[in-house]
Every structure is written in structure tokens, then in C-alpha cells.
Amino acid sequence: MATFSVEDHDFDEKVLKNKIPVLVDFWAPWCSPCRMAEPILEELSDEYENRVVIVKVNVDENKNSSSKYSVLSIPTTVLFKEGKEVGRQIGFAGKVAYENLIKKATVG
Amino acid sequence: MREEFAVKPKEGEPWDVVIIGSGPASLTAAIYTTRGAASTLILAGEKWGGQLMLTTQVDNYPGFPDGIQGPILMMAMRKQAVRFGAEFIEKDVEEVNFLSNPFELFVNRKKYLAKTVIIATGAKTRWLSVPGEERLLGRGVSSCAPCDAPLFKNKRVAVIGGGDSAMEEALVLVKYASSVTIIHRRNEFRASAAMQSRVKNNPKMKIIWDSAVKEIIGEQKLEKLKIWNLKTSQESEIEVDGVFVAIGHSPSTEIFKDKVDLDEKGYVKVFDHTKTSVEGVFVAGDVHDVNYRQAVTAAGFGCMAAFEVIRYLDKNTTVVKNS
Incomplete structure (x- = not known):
């Protein structure tokens, strides 16, 4: 499944109340490391289909969500399971780092 | 082709x-x-x-x-x-x-x-290796102003360093932040004359000379820096929302x-x-x-x-x- 955008108004429903773990990518169009992360997150959303949902939150347009989770550096990817943060990756660190993060919610 | x-x-x-x-x-x-x-x-x-x-x-x-x-x-x-x-x-x-x-x-x-x-x-990036730095990374501590500067709109930030990359970080940040304080361990910058004059001519820039960061303090996110003067050993705290590390x-x-x-x-x-x-x-x-x-x-x-x-x-x- 491809990644999709989540906004402040549906963050609760799409992220926190999701039955499946959700990896939230906080990004902005002007951030070049975010653009490097983009194709990799797209790939992972297919590879981990049905096990993790990957969504994107544009920090320029969704200040509530980004400030609620103290996102002051982008890209920041936060992993949620049953509404709780279970892991966080700050900055773009490549595919392996994202996979290791996803495994925190999908293994065991 | x-x-x-x-x-x-x-x-x-x-x-x-x-x-x-x-x-x-x-x-x-x-x-x-x-x-x-x-x-x-x-x-x-x-x-x-x-x-x-x-x-x-x-x-x-x-x-x-x-x-x-x-x-x-x-x-x-x-x-x-x-x-x-x-x-x-x-x-x-x-x-x-x-x-x-x-x-x-x-x-x-x-x-x-x-x-x-x-x-x-x-x-x-070389980090400061002071208490709080690693824990607050991405929660106010950054090394990439071009990535993160817009997130500090109308906020107070500090830049640590005195070379060209510190000047660049400061000049990117000043477009968004309400104030930019450069903290440098010596009493002059290493940066090129061109970069220095752009920094020094900007009224939103402050410079604290001869000083280094001792600790980065904050709960969920960065709240303040504990700094000390290397010449007088005097400690002080400054309240900032962001700190950008550019010491090499x-x-x-x-x-x-x-x-x-x-x-x-x-x-x-x-x-x-x-x-x-x-x-x-x-x-x-x-x-x-x-x-x-x-x-x-x-x-x-x-x-x-x-x-x-x-x-x-x-x-x-x-x-x-x-x-």
C-alpha cells in the first residue's frame, strides 16, 4: 500500500486509533533529506503491507501534530503502536534504520 | 544521454x-x-x-x-x-x-x-558531547539549519561555532528566528570576511565570545543552555528553543x-x-x-x-x- 497524507484533523483517527502500527513521517517540501527518504518509505510501505501503515505529515500545514510530538528536526519518523509512541528516528538515516524502527512494532 | x-x-x-x-x-x-x-x-x-x-x-x-x-x-x-x-x-x-x-x-x-x-x-558533524545533547537531538538540538530553520519561526535559537558553516547556519536561521545567538569559544571568528560581515551587520544576531556550552537542558524539548566563559569560568544560562551545532x-x-x-x-x-x-x-x-x-x-x-x-x-x- 502506498503512503498517504494525514493532517491535524484526522491524526487521531488515522494514526492513534489505527489497529495496525503506524509510522509517521514528519516532513516538508523544502527539506532535501526528506525528499531522499520519500522513495524509501514508499518502498517500505509496500514491503511491510498489512504489517505497518506509513503516513506523511507536512509540518508546515499541521503544526498541532508536529508540536504535540516535539518535532523540531525533519525528517523525523515516529512509530506508533496502539496510540503510543514506541520509537523515533531523527533525520534521514537510510533504509536499514527505518526497517529497524519498523521492527520495534512488528516483531514479537 | x-x-x-x-x-x-x-x-x-x-x-x-x-x-x-x-x-x-x-x-x-x-x-x-x-x-x-x-x-x-x-x-x-x-x-x-x-x-x-x-x-x-x-x-x-x-x-x-x-x-x-x-x-x-x-x-x-x-x-x-x-x-x-x-x-x-x-x-x-x-x-x-x-x-x-x-x-x-x-x-x-x-x-x-x-x-x-x-x-x-x-x-x-562533530557534536558537542555535553549532557542533554543526544537526548534532545531533534527536539531542539540540530546540526542542519537548512533542514530545520523554518520550524523555529519567531523562536530564539543559538548557533555554536565560529567558522563558515556556523555563519551559514546563523544566516539561514535569522530569516525565521526572532533572535540568533552565536556562541563561540574564542574572541574572533574563523569564518571568511564575507560571511562575517553578513552576520555582524544583521541586527537580529547576538554574539557571545569566549564561551562554550556545558549542558543542554529541557524535558520534552530544549529549554535552555548552560554556558560558561572560558576566560572567567563564570557560568550562565540562556533560554533558547533551538541550538544548532556547527563546531566542525x-x-x-x-x-x-x-x-x-x-x-x-x-x-x-x-x-x-x-x-x-x-x-x-x-x-x-x-x-x-x-x-x-x-x-x-x-x-x-x-x-x-x-x-x-x-x-x-x-x-x-x-x-x-x-x-
Whole structure:
């Protein structure tokens, strides 16, 4: 499944109340490391289909969500399971780092 | 348009040259090796492009009179290297074996063989290593103003450092932040005159001289910095929402420890401009350069290493005829 955008108004429903773990990518169009992360997150959303949902939150347009989770550096990817943060990756660190993060919610 | 001069090696055969890294040194080397008909593999790393990917406008790279965005420059260099047949893999090298012939490089459990290697892994941010820094990374602590500056709109930020990269961070931040305080351990900047005057002429900039950060304080996110004056030892606190660390870089040489000679700071020891302590292993760019550390010098070093690779290959390749 491809990644999709989540906004402040549906963050609760799409992220926190999701039955499946959700990896939230906080990004902005002007951030070049975010653009490097983009194709990799797209790939992972297919590879981990049905096990993790990957969504994107544009920090320029969704200040509530980004400030609620103290996102002051982008890209920041936060992993949620049953509404709780279970892991966080700050900055773009490549595919392996994202996979290791996803495994925190999908293994065991 | 692709114009290829070298045949890629078959499975199990070595590349003429494998270049580790993907900044200006690596990509310039690849342009020269491919045009010199050497089969060229770039093991670029997952975070490809090097330090310029974390910059905005680059005004000192010749050929761009109006400046060019760092990431755009790197994408152009990558395209140019690939145009002449370089293979580009966005993976990290985990281990190298320079004792074998050909050399062996391990990437995600896959082994690549190389007749020659150019080490061009560059350098990465040097952090302050003070309490609170690691915990608050991405929660107010950053090293990339071009990435994060807009998140500090109308907020107070500090920049630590006194070189060109600290000035650049400050100048990017001042467009958004309500105030930018530069904290520097000496009483003058190392930065170029051009950068210094842009900083000093901006009314939103403050400078605290002779001081260093002792601790970074905050619960969920950064709240304040504890700083101390190196001359008087006096401590004080300043309230900020962001702190950007720009005190320099350290070479990315972890995987080369005990494989080639490194100096006491971890830089690759260079002999004869481009050579390492291992014959057939060359080096280029910020990973050995403690003096200049510019995109253009890295590119120049890449070109030099490429020339030496081609010479080395010519000298060491014996023509094997099929009987």
C-alpha cells in the first residue's frame, strides 16, 4: 500500500486509533533529506503491507501534530503502536534504520 | 544521454575501481575514471551526497555566478558520473578487506571485488558531547539549519561555532528566528570576511565570545543552555528553543581502522597527495583533508585520485590472453 497524507484533523483517527502500527513521517517540501527518504518509505510501505501503515505529515500545514510530538528536526519518523509512541528516528538515516524502527512494532 | 567507455565486470570479477562515498570527491573521481575507461562502482552510502545535501545556497563553487543549491549541485554531479557509466549503489559499506587481491568490500552481506579503491567517505558533524545533547537531538538540538530553520519561526535559537558553516547556519536561521545567538569559544571568528560581515551587520544576531556550552537542558524539548566563559569560568544560562551545532566535522573512517593508516584524529594518512598506506587504495576529499574542506578542493582531490587510479591500473594490468 502506498503512503498517504494525514493532517491535524484526522491524526487521531488515522494514526492513534489505527489497529495496525503506524509510522509517521514528519516532513516538508523544502527539506532535501526528506525528499531522499520519500522513495524509501514508499518502498517500505509496500514491503511491510498489512504489517505497518506509513503516513506523511507536512509540518508546515499541521503544526498541532508536529508540536504535540516535539518535532523540531525533519525528517523525523515516529512509530506508533496502539496510540503510543514506541520509537523515533531523527533525520534521514537510510533504509536499514527505518526497517529497524519498523521492527520495534512488528516483531514479537 | 549515456556514453560508456568501460565494460562492467561479470559476476565474480573485480571492478577496476570502487569508490566509497558520494560527495564531490567521489563523484568527480568517478567522472574521470569512467572517462578513462575504468569500470567504476560507487558505493554511495544510504545517505548519499555528503555534506552539501545539508546546505542551501553554495556561492563559492565556480561556474555558478548566482550560486547553486547544494543538493541540486550533488544531483547534477551524480548524473554526470552515471552518464559515463558509473554504477551507483545507495548502500553503506560495512567492512573492507585490503589484504586480499583483489580487494573485498562487504555491503549488506554482498561482496564486491575491486582492483583499486578510492576512499572518499568525507566527514560528518562533530557534536558537542555535553549532557542533554543526544537526548534532545531533534527536539531542539540540530546540526542542519537548512533542514530545520523554518520550524523555529519567531523562536530564539543559538548557533555554536565560529567558522563558515556556523555563519551559514546563523544566516539561514535569522530569516525565521526572532533572535540568533552565536556562541563561540574564542574572541574572533574563523569564518571568511564575507560571511562575517553578513552576520555582524544583521541586527537580529547576538554574539557571545569566549564561551562554550556545558549542558543542554529541557524535558520534552530544549529549554535552555548552560554556558560558561572560558576566560572567567563564570557560568550562565540562556533560554533558547533551538541550538544548532556547527563546531566542525570529524572524518568518516570507522570502517578503515586498522585497514589503512589513520592519524591521531582519525583522518586517513595521505602520501604523495592521493595514496594511502596500502598500495592500490587511494583517498580523496575531506576524509584526509584537514586544511581546506571545500567542495571545490574535494572535487580537485577526486580528480587527482582518479588519475592515479588509471596510472596504477595501466601499470598493474597484465593482458591475459585466452589460450
